[in-house]
Amino acid sequence: MIQVIKCTSKPCINGYPSSKLECPTCHKLGIPGSFFCGQECFKANWKSHKVIHTIAKAPLPSFNEGEEGSFDPWPDFRYTGTLRAMYPLSPKRAVPKRINKPDYAKDGVPKSEALEPYNSIRILNKKQQERMRVVCKMGREILDLAGLHVKPGVTTDEIDEIVHNAIIERNAYPSPMNYREYPKSICTSINEVICHGIPDKRKLREGDILNIDVSVYYDGYHADLNATYPVGKIDDESKMLIRTTRKCLDEAIKVCKPGALFRDIGKAIEPVAHANGCSVVHTFVGHGVHDLFHGNPNIPHYAKNRAVGTMKPGMTFTIEPMINLGVYGKEVCWPDAWTVATADGKRSAQFEETLLITETGVEVLTAGAPLDI
Numbered sequence: 001m002i003q004v005i006k007c008t009s010k011p012c013i014n015g016y017p018s019s020k021l022e023c024p025t026c027h028k029l030g031i032p033g034s035f036f037c038g039q040e041c042f043k044a045n046w047k048s049h050k051v052i053h054t055i056a057k058a059p060l061p062s063f064n065e066g067e068e069g070s071f072d073p074w075p076d077f078r079y080t081g082t083l084r085a086m087y088p089l090s091p092k093r094a095v096p097k098r099i100n101k102p103d104y105a106k107d108g109v110p111k112s113e114a115l116e117p118y119n120s121i122r123i124l125n126k127k128q129q130e131r132m133r134v135v136c137k138m139g140r141e142i143l144d145l146a147g148l149h150v151k152p153g154v155t156t157d158e159i160d161e162i163v164h165n166a167i168i169e170r171n172a173y174p175s176p177m178n179y180r181e182y183p184k185s186i187c188t189s190i191n192e193v194i195c196h197g198i199p200d201k202r203k204l205r206e207g208d209i210l211n212i213d214v215s216v217y218y219d220g221y222h223a224d225l226n227a228t229y230p231v232g233k234i235d236d237e238s239k240m241l242i243r244t245t246r247k248c249l250d251e252a253i254k255v256c257k258p259g260a261l262f263r264d265i266g267k268a269i270e271p272v273a274h275a276n277g278c279s280v281v282h283t284f285v286g287h288g289v290h291d292l293f294h295g296n297p298n299i300p301h302y303a304k305n306r307a308v309g310t311m312k313p314g315m316t317f318t319i320e321p322m323i324n325l326g327v328y329g330k331e332v333c334w335p336d337a338w339t340v341a342t343a344d345g346k347r348s349a350q351f352e353e354t355l356l357i358t359e360t361g362v363e364v365l366t367a368g369a370p371l372d373i
């Protein structure tokens with residue numbers, strides 16, 4: 001006979017009124033909502049219940065194959081989707097002495113960014129704009145090169161190495177390296193990862209989607225751009241997500257010209273995402289980019305935002321919408337303190353360009369070929 005203990009806490013998984021007794025193994029594994037009404041109920045259901053533990057503990061080799069000897073560094077972490085980190089990370093890559101470095105390269109602290117007055121937006125003169133053109137062209141060349149290596153079996157660490165070497169060869173510095181102590185030269189965000197994924201030993205798998213974010217520092221100026229690539233054949237939903245995200249960015253770029261408001265960028269993006277059943281990430285924004293990697297203004301990608309500022313000729317900034325297949329919910333950060341994943345484990349895509357406001361409109365400094373999927 002199952003004894004029902006009434007209490008005022010959570011409902012019992014067996015449908016009895018309520019209970020305070022949580023399965024201790026579920027608690028340890030981070031499985032939510034495993035409450036029982038009492039010890040008898042717990043014992044009577046133990047056989048069927050413990051299957052949950054086995055499923056939660058099982059590795060997912062079919063989704064996550066790493067290089068030999070690699071492992072998931074956080075087996076007890078409650079990932080939101082099927083993707084797993086694959087460590088160890090490769091050793092820090094070297095940057096030759098001759099290369100001109102940003103102020104955070106040594107200690108990880110972007111000091112000049114902190115000195116920026118609140119809400120002041122840089123206006124670049126013709127000489128500075130020309131330097132932005134040069135570094136942004138370089139950034140595009142490097143991102144396109146990285147894209148050529150996206151195929152099943154390749155690890156994101158291998159792509160990081162290719163990009164790192166390509167940047168060094170051009171006497172430039174990979175902007176993400178050691179920025180607030182980020183460990184690698186690019187960000188690689190797979191499937192449910194929204195942004196800031198760290199290149200590791202996981203092999204790309206047919207059907208994945210991968211965002212590669214490349215930022216380069218050359219002759220005192222940063223370029224910042226990214227794109228989402230299919231890994232081999234991908235399903236129709238993922239294709240739709242990638243096309244929608246690119247369209248969101250293209251519509252946002254159309255808004256840009258002297259006199260336009262930064263807050264109207266999100267107004268152009270959100271309807272495109274919603275029309276396709278997707279949602280817009282709120283937490284991460286576009287930003288000024290020039291001699292600072294991240295400067296004013298902040299550019300939200302959602303509608304009804306309170307971004308400050310009017311576009312003027314000579315301003316350079318990014319637009320970089322992150323669009324989710326699922327409804328918008330609070331993101332989950334991995335224990336590496338960088339990788340940000342969707343709360344529901346559904347996929348997310350992103351595109352980013354660096355733009356210059358001209359006298360008559362906008363110039364996409366990092367422009368590449370049109371999307372082809």
Ligand SMILES: [Zn+2]
Nearest residue numbers: 213224225226
């Ligand atoms: Zn970027």
Ligand SMILES: [Zn+2]
Nearest residue numbers: 224318320352
């Ligand atoms: Zn950016």
